[in-house]
Amino acid sequence: MDKSTVNIKGYDIDVYSLNTVIVGTGAAGLNAADSLYNLGQTDIAIVTEGINMGTSRNTGSDKQTYYKLTVSGDTPDSVKEMADTLFSGGSMHGDIALAEASLSAKSFYKLVDIGVPFPHNKYGEYIGYKTDHDPRNRATSAGPLTSKFMTEKLEVQVKNKGIKIFDGYLVIGILTDGDSEGKRSTGLIAVNMDEMNGKNMGFTLFNCTNIIYAAGGPAGMYKTSVYPESQTGASGIAFEAGAKGINLTESQYGIASIKFRWNLSGTYQQVLPRYVSTDKDGNDEKEFLEEYFENPGKMLDAIFLKGYQWPFDPRKVDGFGSSIIDILVFNEIQNKGRRVYLDFMQNLSWGSKDGEIDFSILSGEAYVYLKNSKVLFGKPIDRLAKMNQPAIDLYTGNGIDLYKEYLEIAVCAQHNNGGLMGNSWWESNLRNFFPVGEVNGTFGVYRPGGSALNSTQVGSFRAAQYIKHNYKREPENIDRFIEVSKKQLEDKLDIALDVMQSAGEESNIFEIRNRALERMSRYGAHIRTLQGCIEGIAECAGDINTFTDSVKIGSASELPDVFRTYDILVSQYVYLYAIKEYIEKGGRSRGSYLVRDENGRLPMEGLSEDFRFSLDDGAFSDRAFEVELDNSKGTLDVKVSCNNVRPVPVEDNWFENVWNDYRNDKIVK
């Protein structure tokens, strides 16, 4: 890696030149760096806004799942079968599904080797269990913090190798050569957040042949979110640079606590907590679910089932299914302007006598489960203590005492199946740019639980392999690099300089951001209407077009949040556009969202017309929506196309033939 300094607009700016920059230190970014180094490409560095930031490092769940090929017992499994499972989720490319499956065992055993504590039996079998959308027992877990362990162990590998980490650098722009045919990425603009008050506002350039972009999901778009607060995402600048998005409509949402962000799945629901809502100030408390259910048994069953049917799923709405709970929670919050809580201290009154639940009104499934767990007694908190004490301790450790207080909840964004488009080597349409991990739109409509973590490892390795074989060349000569990048850098500097004119005034950046987040949770989350999208897009465009005029900041240290907010606005614009197109083309409710259909049915009486819906019949499962932003003329044009997905390839795996190609370096192409 070489370092030089250039002067642009009177600012001295450091430029680092190297073969590959990896953006992000989640499970994907760290593995990309480690893999590149192992493969022999050592002219690399990692740039991250914070080594301890991001989803992988800061999230978890009851039993955080890692999906892999079956490697234990007598359950038959194969690469092809696993690929078929992934592909059957709908709208996913088959060659990507095959790569995810092919490299699953390799990726998993690497994690085992570096010390992630996945459990095995005394003969060394890495046993598994069944997760959602999983016909086998392919899931495993290292406990509630699987992804955290992954980042910790991968970080050790990266540090042992002495790979340079630019920690505290926020990437604010992706540089390109501007070539309309075969446009490629040429580097990055970042700000060193320790130097925001310095002479050049922390501006730093990276001149690199390749970028592995492991910036995580676009978490910062939503107000109600169970992504960790330290994860904002950086998809907006990738769209700005010309990277296409795919399946942006497909995200996952579910009920989570919002003061401390945590999925309320599993035992939190199975113990039948009391759902209550209040007005904004905490008054007028009521058990709102009872207004909607036919009888208390059905209400309790729906709550119970939410435990293992955690993500909102429109197929589980009818007949008082578990996903009706998400709709009713959303209805209280968004339509009635109330707040919703889980109370573990008391039982719901409807279905109880003298404060004790009448368990005999439960369905067989719920009753047997609770009976076998020996919890047919007491209050929700007593049942939780008996079934899963760590679930209580987790909240205590985060300052919430479930014995004494209510837990505020919402239906939260949790994962993006879609994202930036990549091919089966994870390279974007923007050449030399490799989105990996959650920022890559690997998946389609449904995916098995835990496959996101498998994907962080597979995609990052595939990108590293491709770069090592095909893109070894040195970065551009510095003069040429500056010639190509100057205007793009000046545009970013201008944003900073424009906004800096307000320095000293009372900041409004979080007010602007907050308004945007509320918009996305209202229009672009699990309940969607065409009209809502159209309004959301118009509001978003307004915010983008007036951005630098309306933002006020106290000092330069707020510039990173200015750039993050801008990124969120651009991401929202593109995502809402994709949702609008899907609905306009006749797309209906599927995955983890409900689309208003005026010819559909209401989930239950008494709900607003916004919830009238019909289920998708698989009409778009063999196609994927691709989206491309063109803002070169400042007009925020978005092109959308709906293309057939590629099937799972059927390869001629005759050993001699593959070996021959392999020896002649014809594989990684």
Ligand SMILES: Cc1cc2nc3c(=O)[nH]c(=O)nc-3n(C[C@H](O)[C@H](O)[C@H](O)COP(=O)(O)OP(=O)(O)OC[C@H]3O[C@@H](n4cnc5c(N)ncnc54)[C@H](O)[C@@H]3O)c2cc1C
């Ligand atoms: C509550 C919850 C539970 C989950 N449970 C599961 C599960 O059980 N199984 C499963 O498979 N998946 C699960 N997921 C999803 C999974 O955790 C994520 O998809 C995965 O961890 C993402 O890893 P990543 O490396 O792609 O991104 P992240 O871990 O989010 O890392 C992104 C990195 O990029 C950095 N970054 C971002 N923007 C910039 C920028 N502009 N400049 C510099 N750096 C930047 C961040 O700081 C961070 O270091 C869960 C997610 C949540 C929220």
